[in-house]
Amino acid sequence: MLFSSIPFLYYFLPCVLITYFISPRCLKNTVLLLFSLVFYGWGEPKLVLLMVISILIGYISGLLIEKFRGTVYSKISMILGVVIAFSFLIYYKYANFFVENFGALTGISVPVLKIALPIGISFYTFQIVSYIIDVYRADTCAQKNIINLAAYIAMFPQLIAGPIVRYVDVERQLRTRVHTVDKLSLGIRRFVLGLAKKILVANALGELCDIFRETSGQSVVFAWIYGIAFSLHIYFDFSGYSDMAIGLGHMFGFNFLENFNYPYVSVSVTEFWRRWHMSLGSWFRDYLYIPLGGNRVKKRYRWFINIFIVWLATGFWHGAAWNFIIWGLMFGVLLVIEKLWLLKHFGKHKVLSRIYVLFVVMISFIIFNASSMSQAWNDIISLFGFGNLPFITTETLYYLRSYALIFIIAFIGATPFMKNSIAKIRETKSGMKIINTAEPLVLAVLLIIMTSFLVDGSFNPFLYFRF
């Protein structure tokens, strides 16, 4: 089920809210779990079983690790749990990729497996693995109550597109959490704003990207518009989803960590990745980069190898295709170059640094969104006039005019300008009054407008579903 859908907004969400808030405290996690299973099963009824098995593996592994703590069996339990959890992910997400490439490499014709990718498997597998490892490291205790653990893993706000919530961050909240009016109000605001980012901005930019793909009126200028539009589209799509997840978390009494922090204002790619999909970055840092030795290795080349391994894994996590691997490795190369030579210069030339970040990130997202490497190559060379395209066409001008305002909104929305401006207005007493009066009205109007877009529109899947 999608957050940005009528069934979720006006059927599922009111039901879960009513049931949750009338339930006694001891049953709240059970209610969350049951509704989360319905939420997940709505799109993939048969694959609920796979998620339940994955949860059981995490649960049993945790208990065994704790039972055998201090012995070799604890480590074996951890390794077994991680391997089994990852084996599901590898089978469902990567089997076809390996089969196809094995066939291409050896010339042996191997039939493609008909495997449907379970929605959100990359996210919930990472949560299960982080739980198992955290229990093994004794950063947290094993959860004895399977309902609580299952509610954490399957919790619908972050189940299918993150943020990747760590068990250690919500362990206490699973046992005891407070529900207050200000938290509910905050949650509603965050959810509505996230929904607006998705429905009003990301979807419009997504439409423009589709138009570029389908039109016979492509041009060099349109190729740039496409690159910029997709970069903004993926940001508003994904960060909008994260906002909705965090907002829903607040409504149910949880505090999920932030996942985005205005990445497009970064002055280096290194900084960009500290601000983009932060929960994934920190997951790879804590469970892959640091165990590999991180930057605390004796040889420099070893450090760079660690970086490449992490970025190969990051690219592969996003999808079982070569363009994702190239995309990940591209960032690996850029980060090594920055660490070796560029980082020290970035502070001195902020404008140039930002242009550099925006350009390389746009190129990376063109690769990311391509259906093949040849399409990515064509899209990139088109930017520089080598794609046999005219400089500009009637269609380009038409769509530029039609989407100009959306671009302006997106440019402003991708920076902290609005957030800072509102904070500034709030500093004065009268400003605070104005903001406090306007906020509920703006949110109500936004909800009505977004409903109208959903009623008029068709199915709008989230980009991050495929990961």
Next chain:
Amino acid sequence: MNTRIKDYVQLILLSVLLFGISFWCWFKPATDFSTTERRELKQFPELSVKTLVSGKFMQTFEDYTLDQFPARDSFRTIKALTAKYVFGHLDNNDIFVTSDGMIGKHEYPLKQDQVVHAANKFKYVYNTYLKDNGGKVYLSVIPDKNAFIAEESGHLAMDYDLFFKLMQENTKDFATYIDISDLLSKDDYYLTDTHWKQECITDVADRLAEAMGTTLDKNYKLNTLEKTFAGVYYGQSALPVEKDTLNYLTSDIIDSCIIKNYETGKEMSMYDMEKANGYDLYETFLSGSVSFIVIENPQATTDKELVVFRDSFGSSLVPLLASGYKSITVIDIRYISSLKTEMPNSLQNLVDFKNKDVLFIYSTLVLNNSNTLK
């Protein structure tokens, strides 16, 4: 308002909206048909273990919730207004409204393969049925209203000159082309519909008749339907725009014609007054999408007979041509196959083309999407 009160107000306001609309969704009785969109609405899907396990229920439930959403048309209007005035989109789902209140829909780009496909389809009809029948073959292309409103209002417009040229080049071996584009302007089309107004195309009928060697009776009487006409774009645009008035022309000859609908086997009228009370008033002309009609003119002063291959634009044109012929056979090959088969309802068994002139008259909308021609 302090922050604490704001939180309460926000919570109450948004909860009222969310739960209020939700309650309305759950308990609003389902409607069967949308008059503004002219389509049947999805009903509650079959709920069973089988449809739940297969996921079929969930797939169709979303369509149901969208179709049956309370105050759906009002919400669509809010969306259209927001897209136009807040986000500055030049069109909404390809629909646009010009400054003089005319609604258009992008028909873009020119699909050359489709135009050639249409020409080849006509050539097939000519080679199969018309080649040795002793009549003459004519072709005319009706420009859709985008030809007059799209470019001037800053929207995407096909290259209509290239369109007409393509059509002529690919049909010149068997058909005489009759150009009518110079007789038309945007005022000849309805504000809210794709079609042309019958009262504005008498000059088009004259041009066609003259080119085909016949003359028409021009003693028309203008009649107006009581009900206002919300054309096909009216519902699609979802914008608060002015509706049209639908006029139709009668004359002694038009009134005396005997018209047979070969789909039903029954006689019908040139202007269907039952349809005049329906949701698509344009269907008043020759009862809308009827695939095969024969019009007999008992007052004819000529033996000339005509076969018209047409789309919906022809429905309002053909009555004006009736006075120039003893009979007119009206065929719509979007609903009847032009292929030569032994089936009883095939073209060769339905129509005797001998010594009849033939006019192919189609709008650019159909020719640019000619896969619909059978």
